[in-house]
Amino acid sequence: MYIGGPTADPLLQPSFLPDPAEDQLAPNHKPKVDPDNPGNPGSLTHYAGGCKPCNKYNPERPDDSCKHAERCSFCHSKEHERPKHRGQRGRHALQRRQFLEARDRMHDGLVQIINSIYTVPHDTMDKLKGLMKKQVNSTSGYNDQVQFLARRIAEIGDRAQNQRPDNARVRRARGELCQVDLESRCKWYTGTLHLMVRKMYEDPKNEKQKLEEIRKAVKDSLDEFEGLAKELETNLQGAEGLEEEVKQALTANKWLEKDLGALVHKEIPNATSPEKKQVWDDLKTELTFMLEVTDEECRDKMKRANKLDEMLKLVKETVEKQRESLLGDEEELSSS
Structure with a gap:
């Protein structure tokens, strides 16, 4: 039967239908x-x-x-x-082993550059660990700085990868930073920088030009990596100031110091919006009005707060209840 009409699909006409007897393969x-x-x-x-x-x-x-x-x-x-x-770590380890085996036959300038890739970052890491061990007293504060450094190392490594001639196909630093320790992130960085050198050296340019470009790219990256020590010192100084602010705000409720400190260190150092800092300022003001909290349920709610604005809301409610309670007591005294 012919299917007529202007909207008829020609593939549905009898002449286009496949012969059931034909042995046809499915498209996939x-x-x-x-x-x-x-x-x-x-x-x-x-x-x-x-x-x-x-x-x-x-x-x-x-x-x-x-x-x-x-x-x-x-x-x-x-x-x-x-x-x-091989995984990424295996490939990085292999390229270093191949370098150690072949460096006697390589250009002296290139050997010096690659040697610096494996010495400067590790020396810097020792300095960073020493700073944190000396100045960071809490586990949460230590973890915050590890997060900061891991993120910065990933950024520096990604910038180095952009120097590669084949940077369009490069996969950037991945993974949840909370699951990455500084040692493994440093190894990733050195392997990434070494691979950048290899790819740049494979570029069809004259030897002198290639070495000059490689030397500059590596120096810029290593200088930024070494600069992490100053960045960390600045962070730690700011962290000390925050700890003092927390202590001053909790004169009557020292039991909240640990939990509030963790929230402050989590949100304030990396806060870019003025609203976030305003929340902390408002919270400090409210905390100065809050009398000692003895109700266990109220304490538990504050300890479980996940954000500063959530803590601010709880503190405001508590201060209001305390104010109402004090006013009620005054009215009873005056009436008696």
Whole structure:
């Protein structure tokens, strides 16, 4: 039957419908791969000894490991030992080992540059750890500074990667910073900087120009990394000031000092909006009016506060209740 009308789809007309008897493959059909007898072009020369193993193919998952399947130009024979894929740390460790083995044959200027990549950051890390050990007294304060340094190292490393000729395909620093310790972040940075040098050296420019560009890029990055010590000192000085502000605001409620201090160190040092700092100023004012809190339920609510504005709301409510209670007591005394 012909389907008429101006909106009829020509693919629905009888002449376009497939013959049910025809054996047609589904559009996304992928031929089954026989792991015992692979028929892809790259496997045909396996027994002649001229093949190269496919680093994607897995004989335990023959149908979904190599996307090229039966068209792959690399060998899928089960007899090959499957190559292992190195992670980023493994690749960084390998490039350093290769450098140590080959540096006697490398340009002296390039060797000096790469040596500085592995000495300056680690010396700086020792200085940073010493500063934190000496000046940071609380666990929350220590964690805050670790977060700050890990974030800054990631930023410095990303800027270094932008110097690479192939920077468009570079994957930036990833991962939850709370799960990254300073030592591993420093190793990532040195490996990243070393890789930047390698990629820049592969650029088809004359030797002198390449070395000059590499030297400048590495120096700029290492100078910024060394500058983390001054940034940390500034942070720690600010943290000491915040601790003093917390103590002064809690003259009648010392039990809240630890929890309030953690919130303040979390929100205020990195606060960029004036509203956030205003919340802290308002909270300090309200805390000076708050008498000693003896109600355990009220104390628990304040200790569980996750943000300063939440703490401010609770403190205001408590101050108002205390004020009403005092006024009520005065009225009773005057009436009696």
